[in-house]
Amino acid sequence: MAPPMSAASFLAVLKDEGLTVVEVGDWQHHNRNSKGAWGPVNGVMIHHTVTQGSAATVRVCRDGHTDLPGPLCHGVITKDGRVHLVGYGRANHAGLGDDDVLRAVIAEKALPHDNEANTDGNSRFYGFECENLGDGEDPWPDAQLTAIEKVSAAICRHHGWTERSVIGHLEWQPGKIDPKGFTMAWLRERVRDRLK
Ligand SMILES: [Zn+2]
Numbered sequence: 001m002a003p004p005m006s007a008a009s010f011l012a013v014l015k016d017e018g019l020t021v022v023e024v025g026d027w028q029h030h031n032r033n034s035k036g037a038w039g040p041v042n043g044v045m046i047h048h049t050v051t052q053g054s055a056a057t058v059r060v061c062r063d064g065h066t067d068l069p070g071p072l073c074h075g076v077i078t079k080d081g082r083v084h085l086v087g088y089g090r091a092n093h094a095g096l097g098d099d100d101v102l103r104a105v106i107a108e109k110a111l112p113h114d115n116e117a118n119t120d121g122n123s124r125f126y127g128f129e130c131e132n133l134g135d136g137e138d139p140w141p142d143a144q145l146t147a148i149e150k151v152s153a154a155i156c157r158h159h160g161w162t163e164r165s166v167i168g169h170l171e172w173q174p175g176k177i178d179p180k181g182f183t184m185a186w187l188r189e190r191v192r193d194r195l196k
Helices: 007-016 054-063 099-107 142-159 184-195
Strands: 021-023 043-048 075-077 083-085 125-130 166-168
Touching: 007 021, 007 083, 007 142, 043 142, 054 075, 054 083, 075 142, 125 142, 142 184, 166 184
Parallel strands: 021 083, 043 125, 043 166, 075 125
Antiparallel strands: 075 083
16 A cells, blocks of 8 residues: 555656656646545556557547546557556546455455455556457557556556556456456566566
């Protein structure tokens, strides 16, 4: 458990990890903080967007839609591996999830199956939306997977977390399937190796 890092630190740790970062508009102040808490933070959550095309993907993640206002994450990872910062603070990405999963993330233990939606995740997780159709067929280019690994490792390193603090939306909220096309166990192994 930790207070969220400042927007300036967030930008710095991503750049220090060697990522190509694109700052979108006034991302440092675009958030949902008026609707609830941002922090303490416990982990990083990975999503897929079910969209195609970088510009449209970044736009919807920044603006959201009528029934779900943006930002829908902090960073959008497009297929080319760039990280587009669209918001900072509370963001509409995690929704309600399982308190047993949160406890496991805090303890950095193996995750139980998510079977409850009783806990606000938007205050607890950094969120990254990754450009992919989420049909299990749309490819995940190496550049994009490497960027997902790097953002996860950068945040874990800053907070002193292990790879077990990186989870997928599907591990948090019953009914969610994202990310689809790689497994979180595989990603966590890569993050673990990067943190060595
Ligand atoms: Zn999601």
